[in-house]
Amino acid sequence: MRILVLGGGWFLGPAVVTDALARGWEVTTFNRGRSGNPVAGAETVHGDRERPEDLARLAAHGPWDAVVDTSASALSPRDVLASARALEPAAGRYVYVSTVAVYEGWPNEALRTDSPVWEAEADAGPDPAQLPDGASGVNPNYGRRKAGTERAVVDTFGLARTSLLRPGVILGPGEYVGRLPWWLRRAEQGGRILAPGDPSRSIQPVDVRDVAAFVLDQAPRVGRQVHNLAAPVGETMGSLLQACLDVTNSSGELVWVEDEVLLRQGLRQWTELPLWWSHPGVSAIDGSSAFAAGFRSRPLAETVADTWAWLSRGNIPVPHRRWARHGIDPDKERGILESVG
Ligand SMILES: NC(=O)c1ccc[n+]([C@@H]2O[C@H](COP(=O)([O-])OP(=O)(O)OC[C@H]3O[C@@H](n4cnc5c(N)ncnc54)[C@H](OP(=O)(O)O)[C@@H]3O)[C@@H](O)[C@H]2O)c1
Numbered sequence: 001m002r003i004l005v006l007g008g009g010w011f012l013g014p015a016v017v018t019d020a021l022a023r024g025w026e027v028t029t030f031n032r033g034r035s036g037n038p039v040a041g042a043e044t045v046h047g048d049r050e051r052p053e054d055l056a057r058l059a060a061h062g063p064w065d066a067v068v069d070t071s072a073s074a075l076s077p078r079d080v081l082a083s084a085r086a087l088e089p090a091a092g093r094y095v096y097v098s099t100v101a102v103y104e105g106w107p108n109e110a111l112r113t114d115s116p117v118w119e120a121e122a123d124a125g126p127d128p129a130q131l132p133d134g135a136s137g138v139n140p141n142y143g144r145r146k147a148g149t150e151r152a153v154v155d156t157f158g159l160a161r162t163s164l165l166r167p168g169v170i171l172g173p174g175e176y177v178g179r180l181p182w183w184l185r186r187a188e189q190g191g192r193i194l195a196p197g198d199p200s201r202s203i204q205p206v207d208v209r210d211v212a213a214f215v216l217d218q219a220p221r222v223g224r225q226v227h228n229l230a231a232p233v234g235e236t237m238g239s240l241l242q243a244c245l246d247v248t249n250s251s252g253e254l255v256w257v258e259d260e261v262l263l264r265q266g267l268r269q270w271t272e273l274p275l276w277w278s279h280p281g282v283s284a285i286d287g288s289s290a291f292a293a294g295f296r297s298r299p300l301a302e303t304v305a306d307t308w309a310w311l312s313r314g315n316i317p318v319p320h321r322r323w324a325r326h327g328i329d330p331d332k333e334r335g336i337l338e339s340v341g
Contacts, residue, residue, distance in 0.1 A: 001025040003219055004064045004091065006049070006083065007071030009036035010318055011174045012097065015212035016068055017042050023216065030058050031071060036176075036318060050079050055086035062090030066219035069096045069153070076126040077148030084156035095163040095218045096153045097211075100228060100285055101143030102166060107277055108134075110284035113166075113226045120148030122155045137269075138279070163218040165211075167229040168285050169275065172208035172303050173310035178317040179274035180244075180307050182327045187244035190252040194333045196267075196276035197259045199238025202283035203275065204230035207303040214295045227293060230285035235300045240275070243304040257340050265336055272328045 003020055007013035008029030017039040020027045027042040030049075038044045045061055047054030049071065067087050072080050084094060100106050103115045118140065121128075131140045154162050171180045186193060206229050218225055241254055259278040263269075269277050287295070 001065045001219060002028075002063070003216075004028045004030065004058075004062065004067045004087070005042070006030050006067060006069045008038065008042065008044075009034070010176050011036075012170060012208055012211060012215075013070045014039050014174065015172075015208045016070060016215055019209070019212045020216055025216075028061055028064065049075060049083050052082060052086070055083055059086050059090045062087070064091045066093040066095055067091045068215055068219065069094065070215075072096075072146075072149050075149065077120060077122050077124040077145065077152045078126070080149040081123055081152035081156065084153050088156050093161050093163065093219060093221070094153050094157045095215055096150060096165065097215065098150050098164055098166045099143065099146050100166045100168050100230070101140075102147040102150060103143070104140075105281055106143060107138060107279035107282045109281045110286065111228065111281060112286045113228055113289055117150070118144040118147040120144050120151060122148060122151040124148045159224045160222070163221060163225040163227075165215060165218065165225075165227055165229055165290075167206055167211055168282075169205045170208050170211055171205045171307065173306050174208065174315075175307065176318045178326045180304065181311055181317050182274050183241065183244045184248060184304070184308050184311060186327070187241070187250045187252055188248040190250050192255050192337050193241070193252045194273065194328065194337055195237070195241055195254040195256045196262055196273045197237060197256070197278060199236060199241075199254070199256055201237045202233050203235055203237055203240060203300075204233070204283055204285055204287070205235070205240075205275070205300065205303070206231055207298050210295065210297050214290065214293075217294055225293065227290035227295070228285050228287045229290050229295060230287040231297045231300065232287070232291070233283065237275070240300060240304065243301045244308075246301075247305045247308040255337055255340070257336065261340065262336070265332075267328070267336075271325050274326050 009031045021041045029042050030045045033046040102117045103111050
């Protein structure tokens with residue numbers, strides 16, 4: 001197999017490249033050369049997806065059996081459309097890493113692959129009229145933009161030559177956003193640790209290496225493939241934080257504080273206490289079609305242990321615009337803990 005990985009610089013991209021090389025596949029990566037380090041053994045082409053001349057130059061490096069797109073979290077539908085059009089003559093299949101945020105019901109409703117997706121134009125530019133936050137306070141514009149990018153791929157390659165993969169949240173070694181790394185560092189510090197909501201609340205994060213393996217399994221597939229990627233129900237916020245205490249050998253004490261108290265204090269969900277969502281659809285993602293198609297999801301404790309091992313080797317999440325916004329201020333945490341006794 002010969003594949004093109006759009007991205008490849010950090011987190012999911014390198015995991016895909018590493019796994020593909022281990023399978024004996026030939027790999028080309030395409031990015032601007034700004035983020036992360038290239039994986040040895042892959043051909044690297046540098047360029048910008050927002051520049052048509054770079055895409056034309058890239059296409060000349062083909063053909064490939066499949067394009068694996070891991071680099072469109074910030075791109076507009078128009079840019080993804082341009083990439084798909086430039087690469088379509090040179091690639092058999094397009095495996096697109098999307099997100100569960102494309103569903104209109106996210107994060108409030110249970111989600112299946114046939115749940116309604118945001119209406120979005122395949123050629124929408126970077127600044128479409130913005131939708132207001134939903135009643136739940138969640139901004140729908142990222143999901144709507146990703147829905148437009150999905151459409152751009154399907155309009156160009158056709159559903160039969162496209163895999164649309166919609167993960168919830170991805171964790172694991174190399175996580176640059178700093179969600180699990182923040183909890184691991186907080187556990188390591190010990191003391192009384194503000195733990196959000198209900199310890200028995202289900203969570204469904206997937207491991208970056210499991211996502212990478214499934215992404216690659218899609219490359220030789222034929223026909224329509226649309227899958228949600230979410231861990232089976234069974235993992236909880238409690239098991240996640242306990243695993244953080246265990247692997248860091250921490251004597252910290254988890255102090256569970258109800259959602260309502262945290263919301264009254266104005267805490268930002270998802271980022272100020274990473275991975276904390278109180279919305280009912282967050283842990284109700286139906287990933288059964290992916291499991292039927294061969295997706296495997298390792299136990300969360302393994303993801304936690306391997307991420308700690310990665311941090312302990314001196315690795316740090318790479319500087320990223322989203323990193324700074326993760327984690328609660330220590331004084332604010334202490335104040336809330338004192339207020340609950
Ligand atoms: N992380 C999660 O929890 C999560 C959850 C659900 C879905 N996803 C999806 O998973 C995919 C991977 O996400 P991510 O956040 O790890 O990656 P990302 O930020 O979308 O992409 C990072 C990679 O893309 C390259 N890149 C970015 N802009 C580029 C451009 N204009 N031209 C060429 N290359 C460009 C970067 O390298 P350079 O900077 O060197 O160009 C880097 O290698 C995304 O599609 C995201 O929506 C992620």
